[in-house]
Amino acid sequence: SPNATSTDPFCAHLPSASDILIVVRTPASDLYSHLPAHFLTTLRCAPFLLYSTVSQNVGPHTVHDALANISDSRRAKHKDFELYDKLQEAQNAVQDLSSLKEDNDHNLDKWSIIPHVISAFKTHPEKKWYIFIESDTYISLSNTLHWLDKLDPTKPLFAGAQVMIGDVELAHSGSGIVLSHAAIHKLSEVAKAKTEDWEEMVGNSCCGDKILAEALMDANVTLHRSFPMIQGETPFSLDWSSRHWCRSALTWHRMTPAILDMMWQFEQAWVKKHAKEGATITADSIPPMLYRDYFQTFLVPLIRASQNRSDWDNLSNSLTYTDESRAQFAHYSVEACRAACDLRDSCVQFAWAPNKCRLGNVVRLG
Numbered sequence: 221s222p223n224a225t226s227t228d229p230f231c232a233h234l235p236s237a238s239d240i241l242i243v244v245r246t247p248a249s250d251l252y253s254h255l256p257a258h259f260l261t262t263l264r265c266a267p268f269l270l271y272s273t274v275s276q277n278v279g280p281h282t283v284h285d286a287l288a289n290i291s292d293s294r295r296a297k298h299k300d301f302e303l304y305d306k307l308q309e310a311q312n313a314v315q316d317l318s319s320l321k322e323d324n325d326h327n328l329d330k331w332s333i334i335p336h337v338i339s340a341f342k343t344h345p346e347k348k349w350y351i352f353i354e355s356d357t358y359i360s361l362s363n364t365l366h367w368l369d370k371l372d373p374t375k376p377l378f379a380g381a382q383v384m385i386g387d388v389e390l391a392h393s394g395s396g397i398v399l400s401h402a403a404i405h406k407l408s409e410v411a412k413a414k415t416e417d418w419e420e421m422v423g424n425s426c427c428g429d430k431i432l433a434e435a436l437m438d439a440n441v442t443l444h445r446s447f448p449m450i451q452g453e454t455p456f457s458l459d460w461s462s463r464h465w466c467r468s469a470l471t472w473h474r475m476t477p478a479i480l481d482m483m484w485q486f487e488q489a490w491v492k493k494h495a496k497e498g499a500t501i502t503a504d505s506i507p508p509m510l511y512r513d514y515f516q517t518f519l520v521p522l523i524r525a526s527q528n529r530s531d532w533d534n535l536s537n538s539l540t541y542t543d544e545s546r547a548q549f550a551h552y553s554v555e556a557c558r559a560a561c562d563l564r565d566s567c568v569q570f571a572w573a574p575n576k577c578r579l580g581n582v583v584r585l586g
Contacts, residue, residue: 228264228265229492230264230265230488230491230492231264231265233491233492233495233501233505233506234265234361234362234365234491234501234505234506235365235369235501235502235503235505237265237266237267237361237365238267239347239348239349239373240266240267240347240348240349240350240351240364240365240368241266241267241268241269241340241344241347241349241350241351242262242263242266242267242268242269242351242353242359243268243269243270243271243336243337243340243350243351243352243353244258244263244268244269244270244271244353244354244355244357245270245271245272245286245332245333245336245352245353245354245355245393246270246271246272246283246354246355247272247273247321247322247328247329247355248272248273248274248276248307248311248317248320249317249318249319249320249321249322250318250355250356251272251274251276251278251283251317252278252318253318253477254355254356254477255270255278255281255283255355256278256279256477257477257480257481258355258480259279259281260481260484261480261481261483261484262358262359262361262480262484265361266361267344267347269284269340269343269344270282270283270284271283271284271285271286271332271336271339271340272284272285272286272332273285273286273287273303273304273307273328273332274307274308274311274317275288276311284336284339286331286332286335286336286339287301287304287328287331287332287335289335289339290331290335290419294419294423297423298423299325299326300325300326300327300328300330300331301328301331302325302326303320303322303326303328304328306320307320327426329428330422330425330426330427330428330431331419331422331428332428333393333428333429333431333432334411334415334418334422334428334431334432334435336352337350337352337399337404337407337432338407338408338411340352340404341404341405341407341408342408345405347401348368348373348400348401349368349373349398349399349400349401350398350399350400350401350404351364351396351397351398352393352396352397352398352399353396353397353471354393354394354473356394356473356474356475356476356480357394357395357396357471357472357473357475358471358472358473358475358479358480358483358484359396359470359471360469360470360471360483360487360509361487362487362490362491362506362508362509363468363469363470363508363509364470365503366468366503366504366506366508367449367468367470367508368398368503369502369503369504371400372400373400373401373402374400374401374402375400375402376400376402376403376406376439376440376441377398377399377400377402377403377444378391378397378398378399378400378403378433378436378441378442378443378444379391379397379398379399379443379444379446379450380392380393380395380396380397380398380443380444380446380450381395381396381446381447381448381450381451381452382443382445382446382447383429385426385427385430388430388433388434389433389443390427390429390430390432390433390443391429391432391433391443391446391450392429392452392473393428393429393432394452394473394474395447395450395451395452395471395473396450396470396471396473397429397432398446398450403436403439403441406439406440406441407435407436407439407441409439410435410438410439411435414435414438418431418434418435421434446470448463448464448467448469448511449467449468449469449470449471450470450471451469451471451472451473452473452474453472453473453474454472454473454474454475454479455472455479455483455514455515455518455519455585456518456522456584456585456586457474457535457584457585457586458584459582459583459584460511460515460519460582460583460584461582461583464511465510465511465512465515466510466511466512467510467511468508468509468510469509469510469511469514482518486509486514486517486518487509490506490509490513491506494506494507515583519583519585522585523583523585532586533571533586534569534571534580534584534585534586535571535580535584535585535586536569536570536571536578536579536580536584537578537580538566538567538578538579538580538581538582539567539578539579539581540576540577540578540579541557541560541576541577541578541579542575542576542577543575548560550577550579551572551575551576551577553572554572556577557570557571557572557577557579558570558572560577560579561579564579566581567579567580567581568580568581568582568583569583569584
């Protein structure tokens with residue numbers, strides 16, 4: 221994987237990223253639809269590794285098979301690996317993998333999380349920070365370097381957007397997971413004795429990121445809640461509110477290649493605007509991009525251009541009126557729905573459909 225290079229104007233304005241490793245995991249079906257956008261944007265200035273459910277070269281970059289070391293006997297026990305076998309057969313026949321997607325009966329995603337974390341550490345055990353993202357995740361490198369500079373990699377840090385599944389608090393893998401050297405080293409040590417147990421747990425669980433959180437608990441590493449800096453929305457689905465406004469945005473999720481590139485263009489322009497020629501480059505050289513900066517750049521122009529838009533869901537969901545709402549008339553018409561919003565100081569947007577009025581207390585573009 222490439223190292224940051226001063227020949228790239230954007231990279232030249234950033235502090236060195238040599239102490240971090242960005243690890244991108246993607247379904248085999250998305251190899252060519254998502255990875256090229258990362259090569260042109262997020263991965264230009266930092267060392268990285270790529271993992272999938274096949275072994276493949278994409279241009280000059282190697283994609284590693286995260287499931288390569290799972291035993292044949294383990295694979296034979298679980299229906300999920302029927303898809304894995306199909307992927308290998310299709311690849312050997314030089315067939316298009318894009319149609320071989322996961323479904324309710326074939327979940328390879330959950331099997332790949334712990335193996336690719338352990339593999340990344342064994343491949344690059346010298347790094348201070350390991351950042352795990354999915355192929356539809358955008359990571360702001362400048363914001364992330366600014367944040368990590370304030371933290372100590374010799375302490376066991378497991379950071380991410382907190383989610384509860386049952387009684388387990390975990391970091392949502394699509395939002396991004398950050399592990400310090402100390403944390404991933406402890407996990408790797410415990411893995412020598414616990415891998416079989418973890419695989420058994422994966423086979424009986426919905427989600428690999430849940431099992432990763434439990435594995436880290438086996439290593440006495442608990443989650444550091446990092447939402448909303450690490451979070452799983454796009455700029456267009458996020459509930460823009462005071463809890464985000466003055467926070468630094470590290471990751472976004474469910475990004476199309478076009479939106480990922482749009483975020484990169486904004487970050488590149490931001491870094492160039494704030495870089496001071498001749499100044500010593502430190503983690504504080506570039507001020508972090510806050511949610512308010514993204515809002516002003518992306519949301520304000522679109523909101524101004526999209527008022528009274530038809531055939532559009534703006535995701536308003538704070539309060540809903542329907543035929544079943546007693547003594548309320550907001551669902552009768554667009555005008556009545558607007559009036560219901562105007563009567564409430566907290567209401568900032570509304571959406572009307574026949575016999576349904578939805579009010580929103582936060583801004584969402586939809």
